[in-house]
Amino acid sequence: MNVTIVDYNSGNISSVINSFKEVARDKVNIEVTADLNKIKSSDKVVLPGQGSFKSCVDALNGIKGLVDTLNEFAINNKKPLLGICVGLQMFADIGFEEIETKGLGWISGKVSKIDNQNGKYKLPHIGWNQINIVKDSKIFKDIENNSHMYFVHSYEFIPEDKSVVSATTDYSSNIICSIEKENIFGTQFHPEKSDKTGLKIISNFIDL
Amino acid sequence: MLKNRIIPCLDVKNGRVVKGINFVDLKDAGNPVEQAKIYSDGGADEICFLDITASNENRDTIYDVVDKTSKKCFVPLTVGGGVRSVEDINKLLNCGADKVSINTAAVQNAKVVEDSSRKFGSQCIVVAIDAKRNNDGWEIFTHGGRNQTGINALEFASKMEKCGAGELLVTSMDKDGTQSGYDTELMQKISSAVNIPVIASGGVGTLDHLVDGIKSGASAVLAASIFHYGTYSVNEAKQYLASKDIPVRI
Numbered sequence: 001m002n003v004t005i006v007d008y009n010s011g012n013i014s015s016v017i018n019s020f021k022e023v024a025r026d027k028v029n030i031e032v033t034a035d036l037n038k039i040k041s042s043d044k045v046v047l048p049g050q051g052s053f054k055s056c057v058d059a060l061n062g063i064k065g066l067v068d069t070l071n072e073f074a075i076n077n078k079k080p081l082l083g084i085c086v087g088l089q090m091f092a093d094i095g096f097e098e099i100e101t102k103g104l105g106w107i108s109g110k111v112s113k114i115d116n117q118n119g120k121y122k123l124p125h126i127g128w129n130q131i132n133i134v135k136d137s138k139i140f141k142d143i144e145n146n147s148h149m150y151f152v153h154s155y156e157f158i159p160e161d162k163s164v165v166s167a168t169t170d171y172s173s174n175i176i177c178s179i180e181k182e183n184i185f186g187t188q189f190h191p192e193k194s195d196k197t198g199l200k201i202i203s204n205f206i207d208l
Numbered sequence: 209m210l211k212n213r214i215i216p217c218l219d220v221k222n223g224r225v226v227k228g229i230n231f232v233d234l235k236d237a238g239n240p241v242e243q244a245k246i247y248s249d250g251g252a253d254e255i256c257f258l259d260i261t262a263s264n265e266n267r268d269t270i271y272d273v274v275d276k277t278s279k280k281c282f283v284p285l286t287v288g289g290g291v292r293s294v295e296d297i298n299k300l301l302n303c304g305a306d307k308v309s310i311n312t313a314a315v316q317n318a319k320v321v322e323d324s325s326r327k328f329g330s331q332c333i334v335v336a337i338d339a340k341r342n343n344d345g346w347e348i349f350t351h352g353g354r355n356q357t358g359i360n361a362l363e364f365a366s367k368m369e370k371c372g373a374g375e376l377l378v379t380s381m382d383k384d385g386t387q388s389g390y391d392t393e394l395m396q397k398i399s400s401a402v403n404i405p406v407i408a409s410g411g412v413g414t415l416d417h418l419v420d421g422i423k424s425g426a427s428a429v430l431a432a433s434i435f436h437y438g439t440y441s442v443n444e445a446k447q448y449l450a451s452k453d454i455p456v457r458i
Binding site for chain 2: 011012014015018019021022050051052055116119122123124125126127128129130148150151152153154170171192193194195196198199
């Protein structure tokens with residue numbers, strides 16, 4: 001099996017690579033590339049993302065044919081795709097970080113700044129927070145409810161259809177932190193930095 | 209609920225841990241990779257390396273340490289010490305650091321903070337502030353505490369927040385190495401002045417000091433020697449904080 005981590009200059013992805021390689025060992029081949037043919041032929045795709053919504057979208061668009069290839073992979077061919085952090089946020093129609101920016105439009109909704117209640121809550125939301133699993137998700141197999149995950153973000157994805165939400169976390173309000181829509185998965189938290197529980201989520205995705 | 213973080217810090221020089229450690233299971237007490245692994249297995253919420261390598265020719269040793277650690281530890285890894293430029297930050301991130309802390313360079317040239325947070329995202333830019341009390345508050349120092357700057361710590365903290373720092377690592381130079389507790393007044397003042405998380409550092413000698421650090425408004429507490437010398441394990445520290453009703457990840 002081939003799992004491709006999309007390397008589209010979205011900032012620091014070395015931890016994502018390390019964690020997937022740790023879980024995959026010799027059983028699964030982990031590719032790190034933006035090569036369109038390699039993405040097309042892979043079984044699963046991971047879409048990481050760090051920095052701002054705009055910078056990630058710009059970086060995706062900066063590689064000719066990449067967005068089309070991802071659309072074909074996830075929407076037409078319905079192959080499993082996992083978005084992490086801004087990788088998840090980009091599923092939205094639109095994001096409001098820096099400037100209004102169009103997303104991939106895979107899951108209707110928007111990405112807006114977390115309401116910090118007039119400075120009552122610090123932003124970014126950094127650190128370990130518990131997830132409240134609200135829907136069975138294949139990537140949560142053997143993950144206990146209220147498990148701790150590592151978060152770093154100031155913006156949140158708000159989908160229109162709440163049935164795609166698989167987990168929320170409590171920070172100033174109930175922030176949506178995981179989604180599953182058919183073959184499309186996303187986590188706002190960083191499984192690659194969430195120790196053994198995070199590695200288990202990665203393993204669940206690889207085992208899909 | 210967001211948990212308060214406990215961050216053990218390791219001083220690394222020429223690729224080796226500086227102070228001796230008493231852990232029994234450690235094959236090589238001076239090996240930062242093994243040490244970091246013990247901390248992360250013990251429940252450390254993040255790991256911090258402070259590179260204090262003096263000579264330029266040995267500076268590359270830290271890259272190797274970061275690379276090896278990031279392949280074994282799956283909690284966030286912050287690396288600081290001698291970070292001068294956007295290129296230095298890029299190199300550390302590529303080796304597997306999740307965050308980079310910037311001290312002297314941030315004071316000398318705030319543009320490094322602006323440029324790097326724009327390029328890599330605020331989440332990986334930590335500004336380290338070394339502060340010392342003076343007549344009218346706290347003054348920041350650079351070059352590992354050697355150079356006086358005349359800059360007010362609170363003003364500098366706000367400036368760094370505006371430049372795009374994701375977190376502030378605040379060390380009290382008056383307290384560092386004394387084991388007499390954090391400068392809680394400093395932590396409280398800076399935490400209130402900014403809306404980004406503050407990591408308290410400098411002066412921890414007992415577990416109560418960690419409690420005081422969190423109560424002063426810091427989102428995370430950093431400590432070196434109490435964990436270094438095995439006085440307390442990270443897990444003991446967390447259990448203690450939990451017993452004082454401070455939310456931690458256990």
